[in-house]
Structure formats: structure tokens, C-alpha cells
Amino acid sequence: MANFDLMRRLTLDKGGKILLLVMDGLGGLPREQGGPTELEAAHTPNLDRLAREGSSGLSIPIVRGVAPGSGPAHLALFGYDPLVYEIGRGVLEATGIGLEVNPGDVAIRGNFCTVDDDGRITDRRAGRISTEEGAKRIEVLKDISLPGVDIDIEIAKEYRFAMVLRGEGLNGAIADTDPQQTGVAPFPPRALDPAADKTVELVKQWLVEARKRLKGHEPANMCTLRGFAMEPGLPKYADVYKLKAGCVAVYPMYRGVSRLVGMDLIETTAHDTTQDEFDHVARVWDDYDFIFCHIKYTDSRGEDGDFDAKVKVIEGVDEALPTLMAMNPDVVVVTGDHSTPATYKAHSWHPVPTLLWAPGTHMTDRAETFGERECIMGALGQFPATDLMPLALAHARRLTKFGA
Amino acid sequence: MANFDLMRRLTLDKGGKILLLVMDGLGGLPREQGGPTELEAAHTPNLDRLAREGSSGLSIPIVRGVAPGSGPAHLALFGYDPLVYEIGRGVLEATGIGLEVNPGDVAIRGNFCTVDDDGRITDRRAGRISTEEGAKRIEVLKDISLPGVDIDIEIAKEYRFAMVLRGEGLNGAIADTDPQQTGVAPFPPRALDPAADKTVELVKQWLVEARKRLKGHEPANMCTLRGFAMEPGLPKYADVYKLKAGCVAVYPMYRGVSRLVGMDLIETTAHDTTQDEFDHVARVWDDYDFIFCHIKYTDSRGEDGDFDAKVKVIEGVDEALPTLMAMNPDVVVVTGDHSTPATYKAHSWHPVPTLLWAPGTHMTDRAETFGERECIMGALGQFPATDLMPLALAHARRLTKFGA
Numbered sequence: 001m002a003n004f005d006l007m008r009r010l011t012l013d014k015g016g017k018i019l020l021l022v023m024d025g026l027g028g029l030p031r032e033q034g035g036p037t038e039l040e041a042a043h044t045p046n047l048d049r050l051a052r053e054g055s056s057g058l059s060i061p062i063v064r065g066v067a068p069g070s071g072p073a074h075l076a077l078f079g080y081d082p083l084v085y086e087i088g089r090g091v092l093e094a095t096g097i098g099l100e101v102n103p104g105d106v107a108i109r110g111n112f113c114t115v116d117d118d119g120r121i122t123d124r125r126a127g128r129i130s131t132e133e134g135a136k137r138i139e140v141l142k143d144i145s146l147p148g149v150d151i152d153i154e155i156a157k158e159y160r161f162a163m164v165l166r167g168e169g170l171n172g173a174i175a176d177t178d179p180q181q182t183g184v185a186p187f188p189p190r191a192l193d194p195a196a197d198k199t200v201e202l203v204k205q206w207l208v209e210a211r212k213r214l215k216g217h218e219p220a221n222m223c224t225l226r227g228f229a230m231e232p233g234l235p236k237y238a239d240v241y242k243l244k245a246g247c248v249a250v251y252p253m254y255r256g257v258s259r260l261v262g263m264d265l266i267e268t269t270a271h272d273t274t275q276d277e278f279d280h281v282a283r284v285w286d287d288y289d290f291i292f293c294h295i296k297y298t299d300s301r302g303e304d305g306d307f308d309a310k311v312k313v314i315e316g317v318d319e320a321l322p323t324l325m326a327m328n329p330d331v332v333v334v335t336g337d338h339s340t341p342a343t344y345k346a347h348s349w350h351p352v353p354t355l356l357w358a359p360g361t362h363m364t365d366r367a368e369t370f371g372e373r374e375c376i377m378g379a380l381g382q383f384p385a386t387d388l389m390p391l392a393l394a395h396a397r398r399l400t401k402f403g404a
Numbered sequence: 405m406a407n408f409d410l411m412r413r414l415t416l417d418k419g420g421k422i423l424l425l426v427m428d429g430l431g432g433l434p435r436e437q438g439g440p441t442e443l444e445a446a447h448t449p450n451l452d453r454l455a456r457e458g459s460s461g462l463s464i465p466i467v468r469g470v471a472p473g474s475g476p477a478h479l480a481l482f483g484y485d486p487l488v489y490e491i492g493r494g495v496l497e498a499t500g501i502g503l504e505v506n507p508g509d510v511a512i513r514g515n516f517c518t519v520d521d522d523g524r525i526t527d528r529r530a531g532r533i534s535t536e537e538g539a540k541r542i543e544v545l546k547d548i549s550l551p552g553v554d555i556d557i558e559i560a561k562e563y564r565f566a567m568v569l570r571g572e573g574l575n576g577a578i579a580d581t582d583p584q585q586t587g588v589a590p591f592p593p594r595a596l597d598p599a600a601d602k603t604v605e606l607v608k609q610w611l612v613e614a615r616k617r618l619k620g621h622e623p624a625n626m627c628t629l630r631g632f633a634m635e636p637g638l639p640k641y642a643d644v645y646k647l648k649a650g651c652v653a654v655y656p657m658y659r660g661v662s663r664l665v666g667m668d669l670i671e672t673t674a675h676d677t678t679q680d681e682f683d684h685v686a687r688v689w690d691d692y693d694f695i696f697c698h699i700k701y702t703d704s705r706g707e708d709g710d711f712d713a714k715v716k717v718i719e720g721v722d723e724a725l726p727t728l729m730a731m732n733p734d735v736v737v738v739t740g741d742h743s744t745p746a747t748y749k750a751h752s753w754h755p756v757p758t759l760l761w762a763p764g765t766h767m768t769d770r771a772e773t774f775g776e777r778e779c780i781m782g783a784l785g786q787f788p789a790t791d792l793m794p795l796a797l798a799h800a801r802r803l804t805k806f807g808a
Contacts, residue, residue, distance in 0.1 A: 030768055033457060062806050063407075064787055065794030066414065069807035082807065083410070092808050343764070347805050349798045350767055351785075372783075376769060382785040 003079065003386065004240045006402070007393075013242045015398030016330025016358070018290045019281070020388075022077060023317060024070070024254075025299030026336025027352040027372065029343050031307050038302070038310045038342060039353055040371035044318035046325070047355070047370040050332060054357035056367035057380020059388060061338045067349045070299075073337035074257045078292075079241075079389035080234060087260065088172065088229020094162040095256020099152050101231050105164050106172040106199060109227040112137060112159040112220035119185045119211075119222075124178065126159045126220035134158055137220050144209040146202050159220065165203075171196035171230070174203065178224035186224045236262030237290070241393060246287070248280045249294035258292060274316050278323040285327045293324075299347075302340030310342050331358040331396045333388060334370070351375075351382055358395035407483065407790065408644045410806070411797075417646040419802030420734025420762070422694045423685070424792075426481060427721060428474070428658075429703030430740025431756045431776065433747050435711050442706070442714045442746060443757055444775035448722035450729070451759070451774040454736060458761030460771035461784020463792060465742045471753040474703075477741035478661045482696075483645075483793035484638060491664065492576065492633020498566040499660020503556050505635050509568050510576040510603060513631040516541060516563040516624035517582075523589045523615075523626075528582065530563045530624035538562055541624050548613040550606050563624065569607075575600035575634070578607065582628035590628045640666030641694070645797060650691070652684045653698035662696060678720050682727040689731045697728075703751075706744030714746050735762040735800045737792060738774070755779075755786055762799035 028038035035041075061068045061076050062083065071092045072082030090107035101107045112126040112134060129137075135155040142153060149167035156162050173193035177186045189203040203225065214221045237245040239262070247258035248266045255265050266280050274295055281293050295317055301310035324332070335354040338347050353375045356362060365379035380391070393399050432442035439445075465472040465480050466487070475496045476486030494511035505511045516530035516538060539559040546557060553571040560566050577597035581590045593607040607629065618625045641649040643666070651662035652670045659669050670684050678699055685697050699721055705714035728736070739758040742751050757779045760766060769783035784795070797803050 029765075033763075033768065058785070063410070063794065064791040065796075065798035065803060066410070067798070067803065067805040069805055072807035086807070089808060348765075349795075349803070351783075372767065373770060376781060376783060376785070382787075 003081065004235050007079070007240045007390065010399045010402060011240070011242045011393060012398050012400055015393070016396035017285075017288070018243075018331040018392050018396050019324060019327075019329040019333070020077070020290070020292045020392065021295070021324070021332065021334045022074075022292065023295045023298040023314065023334070023336050025302045025338060025340025025347065026314075027339025027341070027348070027350050028302065028310065029341035029350065031343055037372050038307055039314055040369075040373065042311045042314040042318065044314060044370055046318045046321040047334060048368070050334065050357040051355045051367050051370035051374065053359070053364060054355055054362040055365055055380050056370070056375045056378025057354050057356070058351035058372070058375045058378070058382045059335055059354045059385040060351050060382060061385045065349050067347045068338050069347070070253060070337060071257055073385070074254060076385035077335065077337055077388055078261050079386050080261065081386055085232065085234055087232050087257065089227030090162065090172070090229040091231060091260075092253065092256070093156060093160070093227065094164050095259070096253035097154050097156050097162055098252035098255075099154060099162055099164050101164055101256070102166070103231045103233060104170060105166050105231055106170045107229050108163045108165070108225050110161045110163055110223050110225050111178060112161070112223050113186070114219040115185070115222040121179065121182045121184060121186065121222075123219060124182060124224070129159050129220050131155060131157050133220065134161065137214060137217055140213045140217065141210055144206055144213070146206055149202060165199070170199045172199070172228045174200055174228040176224070176226040176228075177207070178226050186222070189225065232260060234260050238262055241290075241389065242398070243290040244288050245290040245292065246284055247292045247294070248277050249292070250277065251294070251296050254294045254296075263292060264288070275320045275323065278320045282323055282327055298336065299340045302342050303345055305342050305345040307342035331356070331392050333392050335388065352385070354380060354388070356380060356391060356395060361395045361397065407485065408639050411483070411644045411794065414803045414806060415644070415646045415797060416802050416804055419797075420800035421689075421692070422647075422735040422796050422800050423728060423731075423733040423737070424481070424694070424696045424796065425699070425728070425736065425738045426478075426696065427699045427702040427718065427738070427740050429706045429742060429744025429751065430718075431743025431745070431752070431754050432706065432714065433745035433754065435747060441776050442711055443718055444773075444777065446715045446718040446722065448718060448774055450722045450725040451738060452772070454738065454761040455759045455771050455774040455778065457763070457768060458759055458766040459769055459784050460774070460779045460782025461758050461760070462755035462776070462779045462782070462786045463739055463758045463789040464755050464786060465789045469753050471751040472742050473751070474657060474741060475661055477789070478658060480789035481739065481741055481792055482665050483790050484665065485790055489636065489638055491636050491661065493631030494566065494576070494633040495635060495664075496657065496660070497560060497564075497631065498568050499663070500657035501558050501560050501566055502656035502659075503558060503566055503568050505568055505660070506570070507635045507637065508574060509570050509635055510574045511633050512567045512569070512629050514565045514567055514627050514629050515582060516565070516627050517590070518623040519589070519626040525583065525586045525588065525590065525626075527623060528584075528586060528628070533563055533624055535559060535562055537624065538565065541618060541621055544617045544621065545614055548610055548617070550610055553606055569603070574603045576603070576632045578604055578632040580628070580630040580632075581611070582630050590626070593629065636664060638664050642666055645694075645793065646802070647694040648692050649694040649696065650688055651696045651698070652681050653696070654681065655698070655700050658698045658700075667696060668692075679724045679727065682724045686727055686731055702740065703744045706746050707749055709746050709749040711746035735760070735796050737796050739792065756789070758784060758792070760784060760795060760799060765799045765801065
């Protein structure tokens, strides 16, 4: 039985309140042989108490050995097998910069490029123009209109942008126009399914207009389109878990993925601190069964390779934690979506330290603090990240038993 | 997504060099309550250092509770789910005695038996004649020729032999001729698929000739044929992992399985010691991305029930280990294909002690030595043997991340 069939069958529509606190890229590695990881080095009295009282373990985001991107890693935390449910690249890029993608919309990634007078690509990335220069070209493209279609288009970064088409009968089964080489013209858009024929005609029109308007805007005088994708129609939290769920996150991508699984997006601002985010959680706490709260900067400092700065981010989360605990959550899960060891400067495959605290239902183990090596000895063992939601629901007394 | 689809998608064509050192039947059990296992009893300062610095864990060859044969156990270590990829018995037997099995060949196991004047079997194992007596009968059978077919036939052990047919249009979908009882004649060969009709006719001819030539060679005056199988067409290391892989092993069966997954076979001799094998590894090290090195005698001494002798084999491996470490491998995996506790005198299902050492990417855990009880506390936890290759590739930085 697929996981969600089991969840739909067993979930109750009442029970405890669950807080899922995700520190992005939480897991780390020792800086030197025999030394502590970032999480082990951090002074975290509040997290240590939760680990000491509750259950610890290590979650495996995808499969052993595979480092995940943030999209699939969060899907897994939310209980969606990322090898089964893939969010199309266009949808990830669009949600990642804050564009809404709704059922029926087609989301697309775009690259500015340089073409010669014959339309052949001479630079696939338009000389890697700055984000500011990219944004200027987007203003030129915003004027393009298509019959019966609303278009949202925004710069992502440098030569990259995202676009969402909204209208009746659109279909995203369309091949990339990027030929992945220079010296040839972009491919014309091509339907991978006859259902996309109409959308292909619209995209062709759009490209003709784009070519006209970008003329003279060298080096970004044309663009290619990739990753055509539709809203993936993921099962929703209310359906599979019977949870009214809210998301407190600052970065658009995490908000986007949360929205795709049916969470309400709580208003935040781009410069919110951890304390600000926790205050948002407190503000809406009474309205929700489940709150996902996302902290980005553990991952950012890991990618920077800045061990000490990552330690500081973790310590900041610990310091602000009393704001969350004052809400008296029934279940608290603290984890990461993947590891980003500062020594590795990238997402890695290492299992992610996880604590589950639920007085009255949690098993206390021998973990005395929150850290990778203590988690190895934890009551949760090593487990697929997709098992976290069933565990959280169980500890919240939201799952009935299976069979008589 | 099947494991190999994921690997094909994520593997890079460059990265660190991987050494997979397999001590056959490595896992053991304490000889007396409270005592050490073979591996724990062995003095292994070199292995202990790798375990102390790197990650330890326990691998589960097939599923919990199931003791594997050497064929499926190695397939699992190589990343092939042994419940999905089965190597036919004829192919295992043939490769096990050093016969080559190539695509299109049909491999067969044979048993000498005794038949009466009416052709009815009176002894299915021909009085369990000695290997020497068996080999004499094989000489008699080597003369048989079939139109358009090359035949390789060799004694395996006592009354058992293996045969490989090579030629155009052969097919191995043929039922056993062994009736599994005495008092009846062997079954005539029978096609399980019309595509095997031609091969059945050839096998029938061969059996008529075999009967004629074995007459008078009592008690082995006839034979039955079983386990008809073709080269299994396994995905190859170069394809699924982008690895140029070599095998250093002495026993034909391990060489055979390695060949079936696309490894190059490095020349060895039947009486090579552990040190000789490691010297072979050193000799070819520069030419490969991945070397599998197989040590047989841990298993042999376990099957003998000789605890102390198995300890000595392990100590010999440890003593020779500096030869391998001098190559500066990026990733070293030391494990077994299964457990063969001396107290059990047979392959067992117990999870297999495993260490993974990869400075720069490994998580150090609290295992201080290489042994079963330390592995329980290791960073790798207990994991399916098929996860070992993805882990090794990840630690060699040969996997890109999954999704954005």
C-alpha cells in the first residue's frame, strides 16, 4: 500500500499540534579528525534538553549516498517520496523566485543568450550578464501579450529568468529550446504530447515577439526556454494527513514547495531573523495543527565553507527556541532537509541529525545532547526522511492503529 | 525509480579511486558467551585505524534473516538487487570452475548418475564418485561434437560438472532432465519456450552420445542436466557507475561474477596469498577507478569451524594492508559478502561488519576498532548491501545531487 493510502486510512482529524523546525543543511562533518561537527560544536542548551528528553535519530533524505537538492529534500520531509513525486524544474525555478504556480499553469525557465544576425547562438549565457542587466531585459519582455493567456515573468539571477503562463487548456509537455551548444539556432518549441500543440503555438508567438524586442539589447538579444512544467498536483496535507498546515519561511523556494503540498503561507519579509520567524509562528500558532518553520542560513554558511558562522546560526536558533516552546507544542521535530558540511561546501548525502520531542509519547534514549554522534545512538535509528511525518503524527496521537 | 536509473542519472565520469576489499564470510559470532568474534579476536591495528578514523556499520546481504550464497551476496555488494538480478545456476556453476560464459552461450550443470539396462536411474549421484573419477568421465565426454556448436565441459566436484554451449541461436529456456527420483529414466530435455527448440534437439543429440560413451563406466554410466541458463546480461559497471573496474580474485566463481558485471579480470594464480593479491592490486592500480579485491580463506576457515584459523586469515589481511594503503586510495571499503561464523560452520544471515574510510568525506563515529560490536555503533548503521556502491561513489565525489 502506498504510504499516502495508509496515511489517509489511519489519520484522525484531531490530536496534538506539531511543530516541524527545519534548519536547512543542518548536518555537518568534523573540521578536523576527532573534532566536533558544526552542530556538536554549537552551544545549544535548549535543543540539548529536547534531545535528552526525547528521541534522536538520523534521517536519510533520498537514498544512502545521494545528496538532494532542496526541492526533493523538502518533499521527503513532508512525506512525499522524491523519487515518485518530482517537481518540474520550471515550477521549482518559478516558485523559487516567488511566482505563484497554480493547477493548469505552465512554468518555464528561461536563459538569455546571444545570437548572431542569422539567429545562431554565439553565447548560451549572454556573457553572464548581471542580475540588474537581466532585470532590464525582463522589463522589455513584460509587454508581450498572448491571446487568452496571462504571463508572469521575473528575473531569477544573472541571465536566468522564470515565466508562468496562465490560461485555459495549457499543457507543459514541451521540449527545451536550448540546443545546449553554440553555432546553431535555438530549437523551435516542440510538443512532446499532442495535448501541448496549442501551448506550443503560443510559445512560438512569444518567442517571435521576444526576438523582436530583445534586438539591440546585446549581449542578451535572445533567450532559450527550458524545463517546461505544470503544477505537479501533489496530494495535499489536508487530504493525506487531515492537518491544517502553515509555512513560516523566508526564501521563496521553500514557500513554493510548501504551497504545492497545501500549506498556508504565513507572511514573512525577506530580512526576517530567526527570532522574527519564531514570532510569526507564535502569532499564528492557534490557527494551525501543524507549522513548518524553515531556517535558511545554516545551509548558506555551510555552502560558504564557514564552519564558525554555521555554528553561530545554530546557536541563534537555540537562543530563540523558548519563543516556540512557550506555545506548548505537543510534538516538536527539529531536523534538516540534508547535510551541508562546511568542510564540503555543498549539499551532501550524510544522514541528518533529527530530534523528536513529544512528552507522553516519545521514547527517551541515551542521547544527551543534539548532535550527529549522539543521534547514531538514538531511539529513531537511521530512517528514510519520508517516515518523519508518520512518526510526528503518531506522537501527536493523530494515527489510529492498523487492523484489529 | 530503480536504483540503476538513479545511478545512471547521477554518476559523474570522474572522481576519487575506490578500493573494495571483501573478506569472504567475514562476519562471525563469539565462540563462548561474552567472548569476542573472530574479527574482534584478531589483532588488526591497520583495520582498526581505518575504523577509528572513518565510518563503520553492518551490511545486510539480502534481507534480514536470509543467508546468501556467494553469487547473490557479491551481486548485492556490487549494487545489484539479488532478488531482481538472478544469475542462472548453470552460469554460476560454469563460472565457478573457470569456464567463460559469454552473451548467447548456454551454461548447464551436470550430474553423473547410474542407470540400469533399461535406462532407469538407480543412483542420482553415481555413488558419489571422487573428483578424480569424475574427471576421467569428462575426458570421455569431451569428444562429443555437435553441428555448429563449440562445447566446453569440465568437472566441478565429485559427480558434478559444468558445460557451456557456444553457437548461433542457442537458447537456455530448457527444463531439467533430472527427475529427482530413482526408478525412472531421466526426462528428455524439453523447451520451456519455442525459441529453445533448436537447442533442445542439440542437447538430445549430446545425451545420446553421452549415454553411448559412458556405457561401461559404471557407476557413472549416464548423466542428468540441470540449471540451463544464459549469460544474464547484467548492467555493466561502466554503464551504471561510469567506473573502469578491475577484479583481483583467485577463485573462479568470484572472477565469473565480476566479469558478468563488466569488471576486467586481473591475472592471478590459484595459489596466490593475500600479499600476492595485494601486489596485483598495486600493479594495476593506476589503470582503474575501482578495484574489487577478494579474499577467500576467511570463509573457508569459517566453514571448517576453525575459529583460530579464521582469526589468522584476518590478521594476515591486516598485516598486508599497508601495500594497499600505499596506493593512496580515496575511498576504502572493507567488508564481507556475508557472515560465516566458525561456530556455525556455514554461511549465515548475520549483518556483515563494514568500514568505509574516505578522508575528507567520511563521518567519524565512535567505533574504535573494526569488529561486529563496534560496527553496531557506527555512522553507517545497518544498511542493505546494495547501498554500499552508492555510498562508495558518494564518498569518492562521483555522484551529483538529485534535483535542484
